[in-house]
Amino acid sequence: MKLELTNIEKSFGEKEVLKGISFFAVSGEAFGLLGRNGAGKTTTIRILMDVFPAEKGNVLIDGAPINYNEIKIGYLPEERGLYPKKKIIDQLVYFAALHGMKSKEAVKAADYWLERLDMTQYRNKRLDTLSKGNQQKIQLITALAHNPEIVILDEPFSGLDPVNAMLLKDVVKEEIAKGKIVLFSSHQMSYIEEFCSNIAIINQGEIVLKGNLHDIKHNYTRDKLILRSDREYEILSDLKDISSRTETGEVLIQLDSPDRKREMMQYLTEKYDIDELKVFEPSLNDIFVEYTGGEEKGGEKE
Amino acid sequence: MNQFGTILKFELLSYLKNKTFLGITIFLVVVIAAVMFFPRVSGIIIGGKDKDSSGQEIVVQDEESPVMAILAKDPVQTKLVYDAFSASFPDYRILLPTDGLSDVKEQIISGEIECAFVMENLTSYTYYVNNLNMYDGNTAIADETLQNLCRIDALSQAGISQETAAEILSLQINHETENLGVDQAQNYFYTYIMIMVLYMAILLYGQMVATNVATEKSSRAMELLITSAKPASMMFGKVIASCLAGIIQLVAVFGSAYLFYNINKSTWGNNPIITSLFDMPLYLLVYMLIFFVLGFFVYAFLYGAIGSTASKVEDINTSVMPLTFLFIAAFFAVIFSMSSGNVDNMVMKVCSYIPFTSPMAMFTRIAMSTVPFYEVAISIVILILSVFGIGIISAKIYRVGVLLYGTTPKFRAIIKAVRKA
Numbered sequence: 001m002k003l004e005l006t007n008i009e010k011s012f013g014e015k016e017v018l019k020g021i022s023f024f025a026v027s028g029e030a031f032g033l034l035g036r037n038g039a040g041k042t043t044t045i046r047i048l049m050d051v052f053p054a055e056k057g058n059v060l061i062d063g064a065p066i067n068y069n070e071i072k073i074g075y076l077p078e079e080r081g082l083y084p085k086k087k088i089i090d091q092l093v094y095f096a097a098l099h100g101m102k103s104k105e106a107v108k109a110a111d112y113w114l115e116r117l118d119m120t121q122y123r124n125k126r127l128d129t130l131s132k133g134n135q136q137k138i139q140l141i142t143a144l145a146h147n148p149e150i151v152i153l154d155e156p157f158s159g160l161d162p163v164n165a166m167l168l169k170d171v172v173k174e175e176i177a178k179g180k181i182v183l184f185s186s187h188q189m190s191y192i193e194e195f196c197s198n199i200a201i202i203n204q205g206e207i208v209l210k211g212n213l214h215d216i217k218h219n220y221t222r223d224k225l226i227l228r229s230d231r232e233y234e235i236l237s238d239l240k241d242i243s244s245r246t247e248t249g250e251v252l253i254q255l256d257s258p259d260r261k262r263e264m265m266q267y268l269t270e271k272y273d274i275d276e277l278k279v280f281e282p283s284l285n286d287i288f289v290e291y292t293g294g295e296e297k298g299g300e301k302e
Numbered sequence: 303m304n305q306f307g308t309i310l311k312f313e314l315l316s317y318l319k320n321k322t323f324l325g326i327t328i329f330l331v332v333v334i335a336a337v338m339f340f341p342r343v344s345g346i347i348i349g350g351k352d353k354d355s356s357g358q359e360i361v362v363q364d365e366e367s368p369v370m371a372i373l374a375k376d377p378v379q380t381k382l383v384y385d386a387f388s389a390s391f392p393d394y395r396i397l398l399p400t401d402g403l404s405d406v407k408e409q410i411i412s413g414e415i416e417c418a419f420v421m422e423n424l425t426s427y428t429y430y431v432n433n434l435n436m437y438d439g440n441t442a443i444a445d446e447t448l449q450n451l452c453r454i455d456a457l458s459q460a461g462i463s464q465e466t467a468a469e470i471l472s473l474q475i476n477h478e479t480e481n482l483g484v485d486q487a488q489n490y491f492y493t494y495i496m497i498m499v500l501y502m503a504i505l506l507y508g509q510m511v512a513t514n515v516a517t518e519k520s521s522r523a524m525e526l527l528i529t530s531a532k533p534a535s536m537m538f539g540k541v542i543a544s545c546l547a548g549i550i551q552l553v554a555v556f557g558s559a560y561l562f563y564n565i566n567k568s569t570w571g572n573n574p575i576i577t578s579l580f581d582m583p584l585y586l587l588v589y590m591l592i593f594f595v596l597g598f599f600v601y602a603f604l605y606g607a608i609g610s611t612a613s614k615v616e617d618i619n620t621s622v623m624p625l626t627f628l629f630i631a632a633f634f635a636v637i638f639s640m641s642s643g644n645v646d647n648m649v650m651k652v653c654s655y656i657p658f659t660s661p662m663a664m665f666t667r668i669a670m671s672t673v674p675f676y677e678v679a680i681s682i683v684i685l686i687l688s689v690f691g692i693g694i695i696s697a698k699i700y701r702v703g704v705l706l707y708g709t710t711p712k713f714r715a716i717i718k719a720v721r722k723a
Contacts, residue, residue: 046529046705051528051529051705052701075526075529075530077522077525077526077529079522079525080522080525081521081522081523081524081526082521082526083518083521083523086316090312094308094312095530097308098305098308098309098527098530098531099530100304100305139526
């Protein structure tokens with residue numbers, strides 16, 4: 001299955017929030033939707049979920065307009081919140097039923113997920129008696145219990161301790177393995193790098209970069225070297241004009257062109273005692289900052 | 303439709319499981335029970351003092367009975383007044399004290415004697431009492447008794463025998479009223495109660511719907527809800543659930559009232575208010591239900607829509623104020639017209655076609671006057687159309703409103719957003 005958004009445009013009043021967003025994601029893959037606060041991610045997700053219509057553009061499944069009666073979507077919103085005063089099992093069954101499950105099925109699914117996420121003991125408790133991390137796990141169940149074809153997770157890892165983050169990672173991997181489309185939106189780039197094969201970066205309502213993450217990284221001009229050595233200060237003064245020290249204590253060397261890589265590597269290894277030397281590949285974080293930083297526009301509340 | 307059913311069930315169960323809701327319902331039933339059992343219980347407690355007796359001549363008097371003193375200058379007059387008052391005031395122990403007026407006054411202040419009649423002559427007296435009760439009818443009874451006494455006296459002096467005189471004086475006129483329309487006096491009480499119920503229910507449940515929506519919004523459950531269900535299903539589900547909850551509550555309260563009344567029917571005797579309440583004709587009950595449900599919907603939808611525009615539950619009270627004022631104004635227009643007795647005045651006629659006021663105004667007119675059927679039909683049709691119109695507009699406001707956070711948006715901004723949506 002292929003989910004595709006084509007040329008989505010949306011304005012709120014005078015403000016153009018989305019200026020032609022297009023991207024696609026396929027079954028069995030996680031897709032990363034990145035962007036700064038107010039870039040238009042939530043608006044894109046809401047249009048995808050038919051909360052409001054786009055002014056232009058389409059949401060397509062395998063080339064045809066999406067039928068919301070057939071395609072089920074699970075959503076973990078960034079702004080978490082359920083009914084604090086209600087019993088957990090009642091809420092889970094309610095939301096599963098809203099997505100078309102019969103109540104028996106819904107109870108079964110809710111119990112399965114409570115078990116899977118280690119939450120069975122809280123089944124009949126009120127939500128507000130749970131810790132924040134556990135509430136988040138309950139919220140995650142509302143996104144998954146009705147077995148949706150498309151799972152949208154907005155900042156799924158925020159507020160989780162390392163053990164719970166691990167549990168969630170496993171769950172996400174399972175969902176991907178089940179052949180679902182998982183749409184990730186996060187500012188924690190390490191998780192995106194871990195899961196997502198394809199990404200799109202939205203900045204001020206436009207897609208500024210999209211494609212396969214590996215290709216994106218590899219296509220960067222390979223004209224930088226990064227090295228680690230005890231003699232970094234000697235190297236820095238030796239290559240004064242082209243080297244700099246990174247925050248993590250490594251030395252970054254900017255070459256005139258990628259062709260001079262080998263020559264420089266040879267020179268360095270012959271002259272100095274080097275612990276580690278490699279071609280610099282930007283992290284997703286670097287790419288993100290490069291494409292979205294600079295203009296300090298922040299953006300309004302979506 | 304399936305979604306609507308799910309929401310309706312969830313919301314209705316929320317009401318029925320709500321402790322406040324249950325508490326209020328039980329409290330009301332207990333109050334009703336207390337009122338309905340009152341005559342029976344008080345009858346048992348007061349028991350021996352009960353005035354109820356088969357014949358007027360047989361009077362239960364004991365040491366506990368209040369004391370009335372009669373002072374007259376002329377002994378013949380004293381005897382006459384004593385006999386007459388003994389018949390007219392069966393509850394009192396009547397004394398003819400020989401002490402002076404000042405002693406009697408002291409005894410009245412100390413409570414030994416409750417009241418005293420000091421006769422100048424048969425047509426003039428002074429009534430002494432310590433604290434004049436609001437409902438003290440003794441002077442009225444005394445006036446009538448003395449009047450009769452004088453008249454009989456006058457007639458017998460004119461040569462008519464005492465018996466004939468008494469017969470002439472006690473002549474009763476029989477009359478009957480054939481009411482071809484509605485008896486306002488009889489309908490007044492239940493119309494009043496029904497209007498009060500409608501008023502309370504709409505204010506209470508309207509607020510509940512608004513708070514409910516605002517709570518979902520402020521707890522951010524809304525983020526998930528709007529992506530899980532259609533706004534129209536949400537709105538209609540919530541409002542209809544609250545309406546059902548309201549009806550269940552009313553049925554519990556009025557049902558128990560009816561039940562308790564039937565248990566205690568004998569002890570209530572012929573209390574006109576209570577009997578008229580429970581003798582309410584069926585057609586009025588049906589109209590009551592129609593106007594209750596439709597009126598409830600009109601306001602509950604609007605309350606829901608307003609609730610959706612507030613970001614915090616605390617903002618609700620200010621946001622709903624204009625709507626509440628509109629409703630209170632409608633309520634007072636109806637209540638004033640009711641007490642003036644003219645429920646068919648121009649204001650009421652106009653109000654019975656405006657959906658915001660017609661549930662109360664038209665119902666009052668039906669209950670307390672005779673309204674042609676076509677007028678009622680027009681009013682109901684306007685109401686039904688308005689309910690759908692307001693329902694759809696409210697769902698649209700809701701859809702826009704729930705996504706707006708921060709300051710409560712201006713009315714014009716909402717209208718603009720709704721027209722775009």
